[in-house]
Structure formats: C-alpha cells, structure tokens
Amino acid sequence: MSIDAATVERIARLARIRIEDDQRDALVGELSGILSWVEQLRAIDTDGVAPMTSAVAHGLHWRADKVTDGDIRDKVLANAPLVIEGYFAVPKVIE
Amino acid sequence: MAELHELDLAEARDLLRRRVISSRELAEALLTEIERAAPLNAFLTLDRERTLAMADAADAALAGGEHGPMTGLPVAIKDVFCTEGVRTTAGSRILENFIPPYESTVTANLWRAGAVMLGKTNMDEFAMGSSNENSAFGPVRGPWRNGKGEDLVPGGSSGGSAAAVAARLAPGATATDTGGSIRQPASFTGTVGMKPTYGRCSRYGMIAFASSLDQAGPITRTVRDAAIMLGAMAGHDEKDSTVVDRPVPDYEAALERGVKGLKVGVPKEYHSAKTPKEIEDLWLEAIEWLKAAGAEVVDITLPHTEAALPTYYIVAPAEASSNLARYDGVRYGLRVMPDEKASLTEMYEATRGAGFGREVKRRIMIGTYVLSAGYYDAYYLKAQKVRALIARDFAEAFETVDLILTPTAPSAAFALGAKPDPIAMYYNDVFTVPSSLAGLPAISVPAGTDGQGLPLGLQLIGRAFDEETVFAGARVLEEAAGFSAAPEPWWKKGS
Numbered sequence: 001m002s003i004d005a006a007t008v009e010r011i012a013r014l015a016r017i018r019i020e021d022d023q024r025d026a027l028v029g030e031l032s033g034i035l036s037w038v039e040q041l042r043a044i045d046t047d048g049v050a051p052m053t054s055a056v057a058h059g060l061h062w063r064a065d066k067v068t069d070g071d072i073r074d075k076v077l078a079n080a081p082l083v084i085e086g087y088f089a090v091p092k093v094i095e
Numbered sequence: 096m097a098e099l100h101e102l103d104l105a106e107a108r109d110l111l112r113r114r115v116i117s118s119r120e121l122a123e124a125l126l127t128e129i130e131r132a133a134p135l136n137a138f139l140t141l142d143r144e145r146t147l148a149m150a151d152a153a154d155a156a157l158a159g160g161e162h163g164p165m166t167g168l169p170v171a172i173k174d175v176f177c178t179e180g181v182r183t184t185a186g187s188r189i190l191e192n193f194i195p196p197y198e199s200t201v202t203a204n205l206w207r208a209g210a211v212m213l214g215k216t217n218m219d220e221f222a223m224g225s226s227n228e229n230s231a232f233g234p235v236r237g238p239w240r241n242g243k244g245e246d247l248v249p250g251g252s253s254g255g256s257a258a259a260v261a262a263r264l265a266p267g268a269t270a271t272d273t274g275g276s277i278r279q280p281a282s283f284t285g286t287v288g289m290k291p292t293y294g295r296c297s298r299y300g301m302i303a304f305a306s307s308l309d310q311a312g313p314i315t316r317t318v319r320d321a322a323i324m325l326g327a328m329a330g331h332d333e334k335d336s337t338v339v340d341r342p343v344p345d346y347e348a349a350l351e352r353g354v355k356g357l358k359v360g361v362p363k364e365y366h367s368a369k370t371p372k373e374i375e376d377l378w379l380e381a382i383e384w385l386k387a388a389g390a391e392v393v394d395i396t397l398p399h400t401e402a403a404l405p406t407y408y409i410v411a412p413a414e415a416s417s418n419l420a421r422y423d424g425v426r427y428g429l430r431v432m433p434d435e436k437a438s439l440t441e442m443y444e445a446t447r448g449a450g451f452g453r454e455v456k457r458r459i460m461i462g463t464y465v466l467s468a469g470y471y472d473a474y475y476l477k478a479q480k481v482r483a484l485i486a487r488d489f490a491e492a493f494e495t496v497d498l499i500l501t502p503t504a505p506s507a508a509f510a511l512g513a514k515p516d517p518i519a520m521y522y523n524d525v526f527t528v529p530s531s532l533a534g535l536p537a538i539s540v541p542a543g544t545d546g547q548g549l550p551l552g553l554q555l556i557g558r559a560f561d562e563e564t565v566f567a568g569a570r571v572l573e574e575a576a577g578f579s580a581a582p583e584p585w586w587k588k589g590s
Contacts, residue, residue: 008460015416015463016423016440017456018448027460030517034461037518038405041477044484051479052486055293055307055534056559060336068333075196079427088425091432091439 002032099124104168104266104320111157111167118150118157118167122211125169129214129264134586135236137249137258139174140182141214149211156209165327166209171259171268174215175222176202176311177300181212185302186220186230186252189422189429189450199300200332201269201311208327213265216255220452221419222276222304225523227254228511229454237284237508238262238582241547247508250280250523256314257284261582267315267324271301273308274407275504275527278539281314282503282552285541285580287569288314289321292560293534294339296325297332305414306337308407308531318540318569322346325562339560349563350570355389357564360496364400365526367505373545374502381500381542381553384575385568395496397488402481403529404521409465409478410532415455416462422450457517486533493558498568501526503539503552530556538569541578550580 003011008027012019019027073086082089099121102110110116126146129138146169153167177183177195184190198206206212219229226248227235237249238261249258253270257280260268270277272290281288289312296311303309313324329343361382366375382392424430424446431445451459465474492499505525514520530537536559539552553572557565 003464007464011460011464011467013444014467015459016420016443016447017451017459018444019456020448023453027457030457031460031464033518034408034457035464038409038474038478041402041405041409041481042473044399044402044481046477046480046484049480049483051476052483053307053479055337055532056339061331061338061340063333072196076426078196079193081424081428081430090425091437091442093439 003028003035100128100263102266103316104323105317107168107266108165108323112162114157118153118169118211119147121167122146122150122169122213125213125265132262132264132586135238135258135262136233137217137235137255137262137264138171138214139184139217139232139255142181145181146211146213153209153211163207163209164323165205167211168209168267169211169213169265170205170324171213171216171256171265172202173218173253173256173269173271175218175271175302176269177302178202178212178215181215183215183302184232185222186218186232187450187452187455188231191231191429193427195300197300200297200334201301201328204330205327210327216259216268218255219252220455221302221415222252222271222273223415223454223458224251225275225279225520226514227251229452231452234511236511238586239284239508239549240583240585241549245510248283248511250283250508252276253280253314257281257286257288260284260286260314260316262584262586267313267320269311269328270314271309271311272531273304273411274531275524277312277314278527278537278552278554279504279523281539283508283550285550285578286314286316287318287321287538287540288312289325289538290531290536291325291329291562292536294337295329295560295562297330297335297338299332299334303418305411306418307414308411318566318573319347319350321538322350322566341560344563346562346566349566352563352567353388354385354568354571357390357497357568358495359385359390359392359568360395360492360499361392362395362397362400362499362501364397365501370502370505371545374505374551377543377551378500378502378553381572384572385500388571388575393496395492395499397492397529399481399485399488400529403485403532404525406478406481406485407528407532408461408521409474410482412458412462413466413475414462416459416466419455419459422447454517482532485529489530489533489535497564499556501554501556503527503554507545507547507549507551526554535559536562536565538565540569540572540576542572542576543578544580548580550578
C-alpha cells in the first residue's frame with residue numbers, strides 16, 4: 001500500500017512526532033515500502049484462526065493487592081524536566 | 096593461566112573461589128581493557144568507583160567463605176536495563192540524562208548472585224536495529240575485521256554487549272532479544288547468545304520495545320557461561336505478571352546431557368537461495384556433528400516461516416508505538432519547547448521529533464498506522480492471526496522433535512553503512528524472528544568462520560521452558576565445532 005504526504009502528516013500527528021519538511025519525502029517512500037512489503041500477509045488464509053495475544057500460554061500469576069512502596073515523591077520527580085512545588089509541570093492547557 | 100581479561104566466567108569463578116585471584120584485580124584488568132578499547136564505542140557509561148566497590152564487597156564475601164553463584168564475576172549490562180543511580184539511555188537521545196531511581200529485576204538478580212557491574216553497553220536505540228548503527232551515541236565498531244580491513248558492524252541490537260564479550264572486555268554481558276537482538280550479534284561476533292523462553296526472565300526495569308516479544312538473556316564466550324549467567328538472571332518476579340512462577344533449573348547441570356536419542360529437526364523453509372553457501376555448508380556439517388553424537392536428524396516443515404518477518408514488522412512496531420508513548424517530555428527524559436508560548440501538544444511533538452532517531456520514528460509511525468481506525472483489522476489483527484499459525488507450526492514440529500537446528504543469521508558481519516535500506520536490514524533477522532514470535536528458547540553458538548575469517552553462528556531452538564535441552568545441544572555443537580578464533584585487537588594499536 002502506498003501512502004502520500006498527507007497520510008504521513010496525519011500519522012505523525014497521531015504519534016505526536018514533529019516531522020521536519022526535509023524528512024517528509026523520505027518517510028513517504030520508506031513507510032510506503034514497509035507497508036507494501038507487509039501486505040504479503042493478506043495471501044495467508046487465517047479463517048477461523050484466533051489471534052495470538054500472549055507469547056506463552058500460561059495463566060497470569062495472581063498476587064495480593066497491597067501497597068508495596070510509597071513515600072518516594074522525590075524519587076519519582078527526580079528525572080522530571082520541570083517540577084513546581086512537588087508536581088510535574090507542563091505548558092498551560094486551560095485557557 | 097590466561098591473562099585476567101581473557102578468563103571466561105567459569106574459569107574466573109574457579110580462581111576466585113580458590114582465592115588465586117581477587118575480584119578487584121579482575122575488575123581492574125577489565126576496566127583497563129575497556130579504556131583501551133574506546134575506538135569500539137562498546138560502552139556508554141562506566142562507574143569505576145561502583146565497579147570496584149562491588150568487587151571489594153565480593154572479595155570480602157569470598158574471604159569469609161561465602162559465595163553466590165556469580166560472586167566476584169564482572170559483567171557488562173546492556174543500557175536497556177535500569178540500574179539505580181547509573182545513567183540508562185536505551186541508546187536514545189530522549190533518555191540521554193535519565194538516571195533510574197530503581198533497579199531492574201534481572202540486574203538485581205545478578206547482583207544478588209554476587210556479580211559485579213563493569214558498565215553499560217551501547218545498543219541500537221530502544222533495541223530497534225540489527226547493526227548497532229541506530230544508537231544516538233554512535234555506532235559500535237565490531238571487533239572483527241574482514242580481509243579489506245573495513246569497519247564491520249557487531250550486529251544488533253545488543254551490539255555493545257556482543258562486541259565487549261568478543262573483544263575480551265567482559266566475560267559476559269546481559270542482552271535483550273525481541274526479534275534476534277541477542278542471537279544475531281552473537282553470531283556476528285563469535286560469541287554465545289541465549290534467548291530464553293518468553294516468561295523466563297522478568298521484564299521489570301527493562302526498557303520496553305515490544306512487550307509480547309522482549310526477553311533478556313546472556314551473551315558469553317562459552318555455552319557453560321551462558322548457563323551460569325541465565326541461571327542467575329532468570330526467575331519469578333511479582334513485578335512482572337508475564338514471568339512464570341516455576342523454579343529455574345540448574346542449567347549448568349544439564350550441559351553434559353548430550354543429544355543421544357534426541358530428535359533434531361531441520362526445517363526445509365530455512366534453506367534460501369539468498370543464504371551464502373558457506374552458511375549452508377556449515378549447517379549441513381552441524382547435522383553430521385549431531386548425528387555423530389547420537390541424535391537422529393529429521394527434515395521438518397514450518398510452513399509459515401516466510402510470513403514471520405512481515406508479521407513481526409506489524410506486531411513489534413504496534414507494541415512499540417504504544418510503549419514509547421510514555422516519552423512525552425513530562426515525567427522524565429528530554430523536553431523540547433519550540434518557544435515559550437508552545438502548547439502542550441507542540442511540546443510533545445517537538446520533544447519526540449528531536450528525541451527519537453530515524454528508525455524509531457519509522458517504527459512508531461508504522462505502529463501508529465497499523466493500529467489506527469480502519470487499518471487495525473487489516474494489519475494488526477491479521478498479523479496476530481498469522482503469529483498464531485507460526486506458533487502452531489513450531490508446536491506441531493515439537494510433537495516429534497526435541498530441538499530444531501538452523502543458521503542464526505543469513506550472513507556474516509557486514510560493513511558499517513552497507514545496508515541503508517530498512518527492509519534489507521530487517522532481513523538479518525529472518526532466521527531468528529520466527530522463534531521470537533513463538534516465544535521459544537533459542538541459542539546461537541559460534542560454529543565456524545567464512546572465507547574472510549568472520550564468525551558464523553548456528554541456532555538451536557527448543558520447546559518452551561526447555562532451556563536445558565537447548566544448552567545440552569549447544570554444548571555438543573560447541574564441542575564439535577571447536578571454535579577458538581578471536582578477533583585481532585586492532586583497537587589497541589597506538590594506545
């Protein structure tokens with residue numbers, strides 16, 4: 001499947017990735033190439049096949065639902081680009 | 096006695112326990128080698144003080160007659176494992192200054208077993224790549240060279256770990272494998288790379304690429320060392336619900352079981368006109384080695400093999416696009432504000448645009464596309480169904496065979512910059528991706544060299560959670576191959 005520049009821009013917006021103008025054309029070609037290549041799967045008969053959602057069939061392990069840590073605010077915030085009064089800070093979202 | 100930095104894990108373990116050498120002198124010798132090997136760019140972060148403090152603690156334990164399975168043994172850690180207080184980048188600009196406030200379970204298990212951290216190894220960004228050229232911190236130069244003296248790739252994504260072990264900078268290193276990232280670099284560098292069954296090692300604190308595929312394992316120079324190291328890395332973990340709650344076998348004890356009476360399958364679909372004759376010949380030779388050791392070798396069919404790569408390149412990017420959504424410039428990692436008045440969305444877009452490299456962007460975008468409204472069924476759901484068929488092929492084969500023998504990679508190490516086309520690069524993992532999709536344990540063993548003297552690996556695939564048989568088979572291949580080649584240490588010249 002071939003995709004155009006508008007589709008690349010739409011995907012980039014969905015993925016929240018800024019694409020510079022000089023990268024767009026290359027991406028159109030590369031992504032089209034990859035999508036065309038994976039399309040060979042359409043030829044495979046998968047009627048009645050259940051999708052595989054887990055790599056190894058085993059029941060998920062249960063554990064007690066209890067608090068195992070806490071009181072580590074400073075650790076949690078230590079790598080944040082901007083912290084204000086103990087909170088992650090982001091650009092204003094409400095006008 | 097070999098020089099300290101040339102000791103393998105089992106040899107060093109013996110000398111440490113007999114107190115012939117100390118962990119500190121071993122660690123110091125290896126740190127010196129690492130410094131001299133700066134041209135390889137195999138390491139991203141070293142913390143000499145921490146390394147020596149861990150070595151001293153190990154020496155104190157050994158002096159007191161106490162030891163764990165790996166006490167005093169130095170290992171390198173792929174920079175995808177979070178190490179508390181030590182920078183962890185996943186090879187990405189977006190995590191360039193990230194200092195984890197916690198420890199991954201795999202590394203915590205290694206330290207509990209007594210191992211000593213040498214440093215953090217270079218890798219393809221977020222483990223996406225097969226040549227280690229996608230690292231934001233520059234490619235790793237492979238320690239091997241061809242007749243033309245070109246710089247070759249070490250394979251990827253665990254290229255730094257594989258290069259470090261091959262160049263005798265570390266006797267062992269952790270690695271991770273999503274579609275071949277342990278086994279392919281092991282094959283390229285003449286080392287042993289073991290990807291255990293999905294669910295054997297905890298993924299807690301291992302920076303996620305594709306969660307249904309990612310699995311940790313060791314790269315070492317011998318099969319025995321891989322068994323020692325995997326035994327220390329594996330095990331149940333309350334912090335990762337996909338790890339199985341079953342005891343970790345004594346892998347080392349399984350090494351000398353041999354293959355007498357075992358049935359080994361050779362899948363006809365792995366014969367390809369594109370594979371160099373030297374690799375086909377080595378594969379045929381290995382069939383004779385296994386027969387001579389008492390195994391019965393039979394032809395098998397894995398009909399959906401050809402579908403594995405395109406399936407992988409839908410499933411893995413889809414999972415990656417979801418996993419990498421967390422890098423948004425808010426809680427950790429890089430933040431880029433295009434200008435003071437930028438909106439939150441503009442901040443996200445600028446941060447991710449600047450923080451991710453080209454291959455990571457490509458995969459996030461492919462993943463976003465195949466999961467988007469209108470395309471989910473045609474791409475993602477379809478790929479999950481084909482994945483089920485690929486897993487079924489293996490399940491049917493393992494009803495009659497105990498192991499499957501294949502080449503590890505379709506070529507030896509290639510030159511840096513030789514594969515600019517993404518799909519040509521993806522083809523590197525043609526023999527490793529199928530078993531990854533099926534979640535099965537698989538090992539690469541160095542089995543020979545090509546006409547240019549470059550290492551070639553062979554792969555053994557086993558039943559889920561039967562790493563023991565995989566190790567036993569690998570030991571037979573190792574013994575028969577007698578691979579002893581080592582790269583010429585060209586990186587030391589002039590230092």
